[in-house]
Amino acid sequence: xxxxxxxxxxxxxxxxxxxxxEEKRETEISLDGVNNEFPTFEDKKIEKNKKELRKPKSLxxxxxxxxxxxxxxxxxxxxxxxxxxxxxxxxKSLVETNENDKSAEIYRNxxxxxxxxxxxxxxxxxxxxxxxKDVAEKFIRDIQDPNSSLIAKALFYQSASFNLIQHQVDVAxxxxxxxxxxxxxxxxxxxxxxxxMIHDIGFAKxxxxxxxxxxxxxxxxxxxxxxxxxYSRQFVLDALGSEYEWLATIVNREHERLDGSGYxxxxxxxxxxxxxxxxxxxxxxxxxxxxxxxxxxMTPFDAVKMIINSYKKSFSKDVIKALVSEWSAFPxxxxxxxxxxxxxxxxxxxxxxxxxPKVEILYDAQGNKLEETEIVDLNKDTLVYIVAxxxxxxxxx
Numbered sequence: 001x002x003x004x005x006x007x008x009x010x011x012x013x014x015x016x017x018x019x020x021x022e023e024k025r026e027t028e029i030s031l032d033g034v035n036n037e038f039p040t041f042e043d044k045k046i047e048k049n050k051k052e053l054r055k056p057k058s059l060x061x062x063x064x065x066x067x068x069x070x071x072x073x074x075x076x077x078x079x080x081x082x083x084x085x086x087x088x089x090x091x092k093s094l095v096e097t098n099e100n101d102k103s104a105e106i107y108r109n110x111x112x113x114x115x116x117x118x119x120x121x122x123x124x125x126x127x128x129x130x131x132x133k134d135v136a137e138k139f140i141r142d143i144q145d146p147n148s149s150l151i152a153k154a155l156f157y158q159s160a161s162f163n164l165i166q167h168q169v170d171v172a173x174x175x176x177x178x179x180x181x182x183x184x185x186x187x188x189x190x191x192x193x194x195x196x197m198i199h200d201i202g203f204a205k206x207x208x209x210x211x212x213x214x215x216x217x218x219x220x221x222x223x224x225x226x227x228x229x230x231y232s233r234q235f236v237l238d239a240l241g242s243e244y245e246w247l248a249t250i251v252n253r254e255h256e257r258l259d260g261s262g263y264x265x266x267x268x269x270x271x272x273x274x275x276x277x278x279x280x281x282x283x284x285x286x287x288x289x290x291x292x293x294x295x296x297x298m299t300p301f302d303a304v305k306m307i308i309n310s311y312k313k314s315f316s317k318d319v320i321k322a323l324v325s326e327w328s329a330f331p332x333x334x335x336x337x338x339x340x341x342x343x344x345x346x347x348x349x350x351x352x353x354x355x356x357p358k359v360e361i362l363y364d365a366q367g368n369k370l371e372e373t374e375i376v377d378l379n380k381d382t383l384v385y386i387v388a389x390x391x392x393x394x395x396x397x
Contacts, residue, residue: 152333195250202231
């Protein structure tokens with residue numbers, strides 16, 4: 001683990017070291033290169049403050065970096081891209097919680113319900129659809145509470161190994177926010193949640209040695225994995241009957257892609273359906289932000305960046321915009337290193353300027369944990385900006 005003081009000391013290199021020639025760069029973070037395709041985030045033509053910056057040095061804190069070694073703050077592409085490997089002896093929440101956390105109770109209940117439903121299916125070929133519907137209603141109610149921590153649970157709880165039940169709960173929570181951003185309500189919203197919560201039930205037929213394998217999968221093993229949507233559809237129809245054809249469709253098509261690159265049938269365009277598409281994109285986002293046997297996890301920022309760069313043909317612009325606007329580059333609960341060398345936690349996102357959230361400062365510029373935190377609104381304080389995302393576990397000594 002890396003102490004916060006070490007983190008910010010490395011961050012000081014962003015100002016102290018460079019080419020020897022000072023550069024002037026705009027301090028306002030923008031989504032350059034993304035705005036043309038996602039006009040929700042078009043920059044407003046306003047006078048921008050400027051300050052001197054040196055060419056930055058990457059933070060290099062026990063992580064593998066992808067892309068250029070740059071931690072600049074002016075553009076979406078400039079902020080560092082990294083992964084973090086959570087060791088397999090860890091299983092804990094990477095967010096601070098309290099005993100009166102109602103969302104935590106709802107989250108644990110969802111895990112218990114899905115675990116019970118999976119056992120019921122394995123033993124009696126039945127699905128606890130009533131229990132799952134009840135969880136869906138609780139999610140919908142809780143997510144509308146400003147104090148809800150469901151999103152933080154879905155993003156920052158890390159299991160020691162791939163946990164299918166937790167994965168499906170997390171995808172359901174993430175899908176809920178994306179769907180609400182798209183204006184989906186009522187029965188369709190409930191259907192989405194139910195579908196997300198059992199979208200990978202077909203994995204029950206995949207051998208555990210494939211699911212838990214830490215080495216690269218063989219081509220035959222990949223082909224077996226690709227069959228799980230077919231199994232999911234059949235399991236739903238066998239357990240619940242033709243009345244739940246809509247549910248069978250969601251679990252069968254969530255790996256299909258608009259450009260025809262998905263599976264199992266290679267469907268394209270509108271034939272896939274909006275609900276499977278939402279589950280599909282949040283399935284990717286959840287997987288990228290959580291450790292898997294074969295790889296480490298990404299920060300939420302890096303996951304959003306990868307989806308924008310690598311999946312823009314796989315999903316509709318509206319769905320990608322909804323994902324980015326809800327999770328921003330730095331969703332509530334994520335940690336960031338600021339240009340002031342302070343480290344903070346995002347407490348509020350700015351949908352119109354996703355890279356300029358409101359941040360609660362937790363560590364000062366020397367890496368000392370503050371007894372009394374301070375709040376900085378990066379959309380208003382144009383002299384301070386995000387340098388890089390930070391992994392919470394790197395703040396723990």
